[in-house]
Every structure is written in C-alpha cells, then in structure tokens.
Amino acid sequence: MDKKFLLLRPLAVWMIFAGLLTLITTVAVTFIFGVLSSIVGFISLLFLVFLAAYEMATFRSIWIAQVGEWANIIKALGVSVVVRAVLLSLTFSAYGDGFTGSDRVLLDALFLLNVASILIEAGGLAFIFMKKQYFLPSQEEIDAVMRRLRAVGTTTVAECPTCRQLVEADWRCCPTCGTGLPKFCASCKAEVGGEDVKCPKCGADVVPTEAIESLIRTMKETAEQPAMPETRSVRYARYAEALLKGGRVEEAIEAYRQAIHYTKFVRKQTNFLVKMATIYKNTGKQKEAAELLNAAIELDSEDIAGARKALEDLMAPVAGDGTKTVKA
Numbered sequence: 001m002d003k004k005f006l007l008l009r010p011l012a013v014w015m016i017f018a019g020l021l022t023l024i025t026t027v028a029v030t031f032i033f034g035v036l037s038s039i040v041g042f043i044s045l046l047f048l049v050f051l052a053a054y055e056m057a058t059f060r061s062i063w064i065a066q067v068g069e070w071a072n073i074i075k076a077l078g079v080s081v082v083v084r085a086v087l088l089s090l091t092f093s094a095y096g097d098g099f100t101g102s103d104r105v106l107l108d109a110l111f112l113l114n115v116a117s118i119l120i121e122a123g124g125l126a127f128i129f130m131k132k133q134y135f136l137p138s139q140e141e142i143d144a145v146m147r148r149l150r151a152v153g154t155t156t157v158a159e160c161p162t163c164r165q166l167v168e169a170d171w172r173c174c175p176t177c178g179t180g181l182p183k184f185c186a187s188c189k190a191e192v193g194g195e196d197v198k199c200p201k202c203g204a205d206v207v208p209t210e211a212i213e214s215l216i217r218t219m220k221e222t223a224e225q226p227a228m229p230e231t232r233s234v235r236y237a238r239y240a241e242a243l244l245k246g247g248r249v250e251e252a253i254e255a256y257r258q259a260i261h262y263t264k265f266v267r268k269q270t271n272f273l274v275k276m277a278t279i280y281k282n283t284g285k286q287k288e289a290a291e292l293l294n295a296a297i298e299l300d301s302e303d304i305a306g307a308r309k310a311l312e313d314l315m316a317p318v319a320g321d322g323t324k325t326v327k328a
C-alpha cells in the first residue's frame, strides 16, 4: 500500500465519526442541555444533518485519495473545523448550567470528543493542504490515459494524407490511392514503422488485425469463384482494395491486373491502370507508375480515366526537390 494512505485512511474513517459526532452533539445541546431554544435547535439540527452528511461524504475521496478531489476535501475539512468550533462553543456554554451526574459525563464526553475532532480536522486540513500531490494523477496514470486517448484516436476513422479519403485505423494502406498509413501496435498503441515485425516499444508482434485478414480471405474466395467476367473484374478490384487495407501492395497490384483481365471495357481497364499507377506513385515506384499511365493513354486516346493529367502530376518536379521527376 502506498504510504500516503497511512494518514489518509484513518482521517477518512474519522470523517464518518465526525459526521456522527456533529449530529449527536447538536441533538444533545438542543434537547438535553437546552443551549439552543428548540425552534433554533430544530433548524440548526436540519442544517447540521446536512453538514454531517457533507463531512461523511468526504470519506470515500479521502480513503482512495481520489484524483481531482483535493479542493473539495479542503473545503469539507474547512467547513468541519468551523462547525466543530460552533459545536464546541455551544457545548462549552452548557457548563455554566451546572449539570451533574450522567448529564455531566455526557457533556464532558461530547466536549472532549469535539476537542479531539477539531484537532484532527484542523490537522487533516493542514496535512492535505500540503499534500496536493496525493490527489494528482501519477505519471503512470497520465501515461495510461494518454495511451487510451491514442488508442481511441487509432480506432476512429481518419483521412488519408494523400487523397483525403476516409481510412480506418487498422488499415495499412489507403485502399483508394495506396499511400502507406501510420501503423500502431495493437497492444501498446505505440506507432510502429512500416517494416517493423515487432513493436519497438513493447516487443509485441506486429500483425495485421484479424478483421482485415478475414476480409482479405473473403474477398479472395469471392473473386476466385466462377462468375460472369465483368462480375469477377469488380470482385478482383474489391479484393485489391482489401489487400491494400492489409498493406499488401504487390498483391493488390496483381489483383488489379486480374480486374483488368476480366473486363472487356477499355475504360474500366484504363481506370484500373490509373489506380495501379497511383498506388505505384504513392509507394515510391515512379517508373512503374509512368509505364502504366502511358499504357492507359495508349489504350484510350480520349483518356476518360485522366491518365495524361496523372502523368503530368507524376512528372512535375517537386519544388526544391528534383528527386521525384521521372523521365517516361
């Protein structure tokens, strides 16, 4: 157990007792010692029941040193000290009436217990006031929260940095344009490099999530089933997208080749060629991209798929960096 609890736990228990003491003392000074007239006493009683409940309510937050409760505990202890001072003065004033016997014993007991309580409450107030750090989250807890936040960030949808299409956290590549997406370790949520097979932070195996692997299997089976050629073409294109989500770029390119193979429509073929070229471009294969775009332009002179524009973009020198310029 953390040593901070050595003082917090007894103080927490005392706060329950202090609440009860507040109630008992109020009842006693009103109905036994007659310090308060019964009307005032009754109103005070209602008020003090509320305060007693307030004191007792701090039990839990003190007991577990609840993060974020420091200010509330300080407030509650401050109120307790004030209430205790009032109760002490009421009890003290009863001594003037010369009670004897069991009444006197009760009066002494209440007075002493309230003295003890005000010392403990004031001491507890000073102690907790100085130990604000007990009620701040530990570095471990902060780290855990940050990890959870990052985990939340990775399970929600984000944007592909290249084509701005929505992508999901566990996708390895954008299914639209093939851009590699940041990967996160499934166990510690740290970002891992594209080539990492083990998480550099926690050492867990970096494996594609089962959801994507099963999607890929399903799409593969579907694509390979006998069907009308145009249907198979569409299915291979879907399979290619699933493969991209799993980061299997080369297999995705191959699936697009199948999609081209199964369609007899030139414009579908050129569309697939432009897609493949985009994937090549975004995975650093400018030369292959240029070849496919040139092939697309040859196939469809009207270039509905926009291969010429894509080729121009591909060949355009990047400002301040000529490395992306490619000779077709």
Ligand SMILES: [Zn+2]
Pocket (backbone or CB within 6 Å): 160, 161, 162, 163, 164, 165, 174, 175, 176, 177, 178, 179
């Ligand atoms: Zn994209």
Ligand SMILES: [Zn+2]
Pocket (backbone or CB within 6 Å): 185, 186, 187, 188, 189, 190, 199, 200, 201, 202, 203, 204
């Ligand atoms: Zn990890």
